[in-house]
Every structure is written in C-alpha cells, then in structure tokens.
Amino acid sequence: MDFFNSLDLKDVGLVVAFLVLSGYLIKSNKAKSNDGGSEKVKINIKEKSEFKTKGKSDKINVEAVREDFDWLTEKPLKSYPFKDSEYKLTMGIKFLEAKDWLLIEDTYLDRINEKTRIVTNSHPDYAPDKDLRRSTVFTSEEGNSAIREFYDIVTKYMCDKYPMYFIKSEDQIYNKITEEYIPATSEGVDDPESLLIALTRTIEEDFIILLPDPTKKDEPYGTEYFFKAGVFAFAAGFDPIEKFNQPLTCIHGPIPGYEEKLKTSMNRFFDRLKPGEFVSRSNFSIQTHKKLYVDDANKGYHLTQEELDRPIPYEDLDFDNQVHYRSERQVLIKMPKTKATVFTIRTYLHPLSQLKEDPEVAARLSGTLLKFPDDMARYKNIVQPRPAVLRYLSEISKA
Incomplete structure (x- = not known):
C-alpha cells in the first residue's frame, strides 16, 4: 500500500532551492515515475578538494542482487520482533551478512520523497513555521570526516548491490529510480551537509553517526559515544535535536530501565564492535496516526496520571486508516577509517488492519501488549489506546 504521493511542483522548487544553498549547481525537470512523478536533479561536481577517503572503507564486499530484481515488486520485510511472553528489556542483537544491510523495497520512492519533504520544510502535514530541517539534519566539525567516509561506503554499496x-561514471552516480545524479564520491564536495542531503535521496534509512568526544571525557557519561552527525527524518516520539551531541545514555535516557539494565552492555558493545561487522536489532510500537516524523506523540512519559486513566474509546479509532504498526530495523556498523559507529534505521509503518492477513501475528502482538510493564507501556504511549487495540486484535485474530 502506498502511503505517500510523489513530490509536486512546489516541493521540487523547495528541493532545488535547498540543494543550491547546500553548495550544488543543479538542473531540474519533471520526470514520470510509478507514482505520478518525482523531480529529476542533476548535481554537477565542484573542483576536487584535498580530502580523499582512504583506508578500508571500500572493503565491504557485497554481491549484486539477481538480474531480474524489480524494486516495484519487492515487498517489505515483516518486522515483528515480539513474543507472547513477559517483556524483558534486552539489546536483542543479531549479526547480519553484508548483503542484508541496506535494502530497496517497493516503498523506496515514496519514502525517499517523504523524507525530502521533511528535510526541506515542505511537508504539508506540519506547520509552515516548523523548522523540520533543523531537527533532522545534523553536522559537526568532529563528525565531518565520518560523514564523508559513510557517504563513500553507502554509495559503493548501492552501486555494487543494485x-x-x-550507474557510476567517473564523477557521478545516476539513480534510475529517482532519475537523479549524485557525486560518485565525497571528493570535491566542500559542504558535508550536501552529502547528507544526497544520501537522503539515495537510501530509505535514517542514519546516526556516533563518535567518542575527548573534550567531554570529564563530564558525566563523557567516555561514551556521542551523536555527532546524521539524518533523523523519521523520529518516533522526540525531537532529534534534543539528542544531538549527547552521549548514548542521554540519548536512551527516557527508556525505562536503560541505565540500570542496558547502559554497561551497550557501551561495551560499542567499544568492541569491529569494522566489517553488521549487527541488527529491532523495536516496535503502535501509533494512532500515520506520520513518519513524530516529535510530539508516540511516547507517553509526559502524560499525567489523569490522562493515562482515560482510555481512548474503540469507536474513536480508525483501524483501517489511522492506527498503525511501527517497527524500526536498526543496523550498527563501525567504519574503519574514522572508527565512528553508525546506526542505520529503517522504519516500517503499516495500518494495523494489515494484520488481518496474519492472525497469528495479531494474536502474538495482543499477548505482548497485555504483558507490557506499566512503565514501558507508558513510555511507548500504549496505555490509552491499549484496550481498544486489544479488542481489535482479538477480533482479527479470530476472524
């Protein structure tokens, strides 16, 4: 099911203006696509700078997908990381093969365009004066080299796998799905933010780049990894700018039990992660709307007890169109040159009614929600809609 339409002419103008301000010379014209049209942007590379990516960043080897691969028929993974059992807060990690890292599925163009609307402040679902770009695109002096390394890793990976x-030429890569050109490497691009924007038009995943910060070693949590760069356009219940330049523990602070149960394991894991390893974990939630970027909902720790004691009536929820199941597929890698750790975050979002096709999953989800501890249920903002959601899941699991 398609949740989003392609960019309209107003969006295209905003995209072009944004990229021009980012330091690119751009030519743009409309091009037809599967969902009615998306912008075609050509980026002409500037003079080469002194920066050159060296080291092992080109050593991630991935084989090409099958020759008859068609992104329009590639259905999204079913991301249902829960059991009908008592909830336990764990890291829940597993190792992946390189080929399973970055994906192209039939949501690709819609999600790419949705992300562009967000990072260019042109999304119609948000107030015109809401500066989404400021809250979703991040650079720092400490993170700039890691941005360049990540750009080169990702573009090589996508060219090799798909x-x-x-299609790569000497100085450009042509994306046949978006009908756009991006730089072939980070060389010659003076502004690292421009590389971030190019990546938002290349991969569906958000990505968070974390590095140690020696200048903060004497501060609380100062020996941890800090969020230093990235794009977080599909945030689920917080303003990403509040997490920027913060250590891991502060980033995860609102999660009940994190500091007591996960902090030590998480920090040790970041220290031990090696270049060439791909480690995955997933989470899930229920939301009563279909937004991908959410900074004012999806989490319930700000709710008063009086609000928590008022469940949302079943009749007030639109399970076919508004109530959605959401899951994040997070993959962690460590880059060989800068030693930065990167979270790539792929968001899956579909109407809860889609579980009519899988009653076993509906029943398992119901059991999970029933067994949520009170503090976790509040954090995930499921307390108010839970009675209605459980009733709905019961109905579709027995159908």
Missing part, C-alpha cells in the same frame, strides 16, 4: 539502478 547495479541496475545505480
């Missing part, structure tokens, strides 16, 4: 969609 050669039918990413």
Whole structure:
C-alpha cells in the first residue's frame, strides 16, 4: 500500500532551492515515475578538494542482487520482533551478512520523497513555521570526516548491490529510480551537509553517526559515544535535536530501565564492535496516526496520571486508516577509517488492519501488549489506546 504521493511542483522548487544553498549547481525537470512523478536533479561536481577517503572503507564486499530484481515488486520485510511472553528489556542483537544491510523495497520512492519533504520544510502535514530541517539534519566539525567516509561506503554499496539502478561514471552516480545524479564520491564536495542531503535521496534509512568526544571525557557519561552527525527524518516520539551531541545514555535516557539494565552492555558493545561487522536489532510500537516524523506523540512519559486513566474509546479509532504498526530495523556498523559507529534505521509503518492477513501475528502482538510493564507501556504511549487495540486484535485474530 502506498502511503505517500510523489513530490509536486512546489516541493521540487523547495528541493532545488535547498540543494543550491547546500553548495550544488543543479538542473531540474519533471520526470514520470510509478507514482505520478518525482523531480529529476542533476548535481554537477565542484573542483576536487584535498580530502580523499582512504583506508578500508571500500572493503565491504557485497554481491549484486539477481538480474531480474524489480524494486516495484519487492515487498517489505515483516518486522515483528515480539513474543507472547513477559517483556524483558534486552539489546536483542543479531549479526547480519553484508548483503542484508541496506535494502530497496517497493516503498523506496515514496519514502525517499517523504523524507525530502521533511528535510526541506515542505511537508504539508506540519506547520509552515516548523523548522523540520533543523531537527533532522545534523553536522559537526568532529563528525565531518565520518560523514564523508559513510557517504563513500553507502554509495559503493548501492552501486555494487543494485547495479541496475545505480550507474557510476567517473564523477557521478545516476539513480534510475529517482532519475537523479549524485557525486560518485565525497571528493570535491566542500559542504558535508550536501552529502547528507544526497544520501537522503539515495537510501530509505535514517542514519546516526556516533563518535567518542575527548573534550567531554570529564563530564558525566563523557567516555561514551556521542551523536555527532546524521539524518533523523523519521523520529518516533522526540525531537532529534534534543539528542544531538549527547552521549548514548542521554540519548536512551527516557527508556525505562536503560541505565540500570542496558547502559554497561551497550557501551561495551560499542567499544568492541569491529569494522566489517553488521549487527541488527529491532523495536516496535503502535501509533494512532500515520506520520513518519513524530516529535510530539508516540511516547507517553509526559502524560499525567489523569490522562493515562482515560482510555481512548474503540469507536474513536480508525483501524483501517489511522492506527498503525511501527517497527524500526536498526543496523550498527563501525567504519574503519574514522572508527565512528553508525546506526542505520529503517522504519516500517503499516495500518494495523494489515494484520488481518496474519492472525497469528495479531494474536502474538495482543499477548505482548497485555504483558507490557506499566512503565514501558507508558513510555511507548500504549496505555490509552491499549484496550481498544486489544479488542481489535482479538477480533482479527479470530476472524
């Protein structure tokens, strides 16, 4: 199911203006696509700078997908990381093969365009004066080299894995799905923020770049990794700018039990992660709307007890169109040159009614929600809609 339409002419103008301000010379024209049209942007590379990515960043080897791969028929993964059992807060990690890292599925163009609307402050679902770009695109002096390294890793990976969609020439990569050009490498691009924007038009995943910060070693949590750069356009219940330049413990602070149960394991894991390893974990939640960027809902720790004691009536929820199941597929890598750790975050979002097709999953989800501890249920903002959601899941699991 398509949740989003492609960019309209107003959006295209905003995209072009944004990229021009980011330091690119751009030519743009409309091009037809599967969902009615998306912008076609050509980026001409500037003079080469002194920066050159070296080291092992080009050593991630991935084979090309099958020759008859068609992104329009590639259904999203079913991301249901829960059991009908008592909830336990764990890292829940597993190792992946390189080929399973960055994905192209039939949501690709819609999500790319949705992300562009967000990072260019042109999304119609948000107030015109809401500065989404400031809250979703992040650079820092300490993170700039890592941005360049990540850009080169990602673009090589996409060209290697999807050669039918990413065609590389000497200084450009042509994306056949978006019908756009991006720089072939980070060389010659003076502004690291421009590389971040190019990546938002290349991969569906958000990405958070974390590094140690020696200048903060004497502060609380100062020996941890800090959020230093990235794009967080599909935040689920917080303003990402509040997490920027913060250590891991502060980033995860609102999660009940994190500091007591996970902090030590998480910090040790970040220290031990090696370049070339791909480690995955997933989470899930229920939301009563279909927004991908959410900074004022999805979390319930700000609710008063009086509000928590008022469940949302079943009749007030639109399970076919508004109530959605949401899951994040997070993959962690460590880059060989800068030693930065990167979270890539792929968001899956679909109407809860889609579980009619899988009653076993509906029943398992119901059991999980029933067994949520009170503090976790509040954090995930499921307390108010839970009675109605459980009733709905019971109905579709027995149908």
